[in-house]
Amino acid sequence: MKERHYPQAPKHVYLFGTCLVDLFVPQAGLDAVRLLEREGVTVHYPQGQSCCGQPAYSSGNPEQAKQVARAQLALFQENWPVVVPSGSCAGMMRHHWPQLFADDAEMAALARSVSERIYELTEFLLKVLRVDYSDLIAADAQTEKVVLHTSCGARREMGTRQHGVELVDSLPGVTRVEHERESECCGFGGTFSLRHPDISGAMVKDKVASACATGCGKLVSADCGCLLNIGHAAAYQGKRLEVEHMASFLWRRVEQAGIGAAGDMTQKIEVAA
Structure with a gap:
């Protein structure tokens, strides 16, 4: 690239x-x-x-x-x-x-x-x-363990996986845990999930299982399509896995640290x- x-x-x-x-x-x-x-x-x-x-x-x-x-x-x-x-x-x-x-x-x-x-x-x-979030004060912020999912477009076209990793890793009180199928597609792929529902369903099942195997209850991604797919699949399977957009996750942690603008x-x- x-x-x-x-x-x-x-x-x-x-x-x-x-x-x-x-x-x-x-x-x-x-x-x-x-x-x-x-x-x-x-x-x-x-x-x-x-x-x-x-x-x-x-x-x-x-x-x-x-x-x-x-x-x-x-x-x-x-x-x-x-x-x-x-x-x-x-x-x-x-x-x-x-x-x-x-x-x-x-x-x-x-x-x-x-x-x-x-x-x-x-x-x-x-x-x-x-930005540098490493100097945020996390004394009153809840500690969290999270797994990441990077969409295919973000990873392979924009090359932005590492940017998300660096931002999350810089947050005090947050531990990022890598999972086995992090680099794989979640199966959404826009219209792919509609045209090939069986394949898509199998892919997201693997993604959810991989994330849950880490013991983390939160998956963060910068792509809403993937989040909707993974989150609904987890709920359908009865898995305890919450999903959150990267923007909301970052802002929540910044706001909890009390450094955000009033x-x-x-x-x-x-x-x-």
């Missing part, structure tokens, strides 16, 4: 919330905003955003994916980083948007320009904002039409 060169910390960023965050886990989006604003960044959230186009793209419908991507590209006109609380969606936006418009020079140039500003949340926190952080969000 090509080494990425990171800019200085900006004063403004866009947040691309993803459709799964918007529809199923909105708290993860709000907590991502809180983490960014804690570092003095103003977060802008274009209201016209919807989906990155990955479901259509991975289902073999590039024209539909282009229509979705085209609508998103028009939203990020300022030269600000676009932070995405999903490695899977970030991978689509950074690596596949330019490919979609290979036959359209003007749109391809725009897609490349935007794609170069796409960052997965943990990558942005660690490499651009250079007041309702969400009031600072700049909402663009």
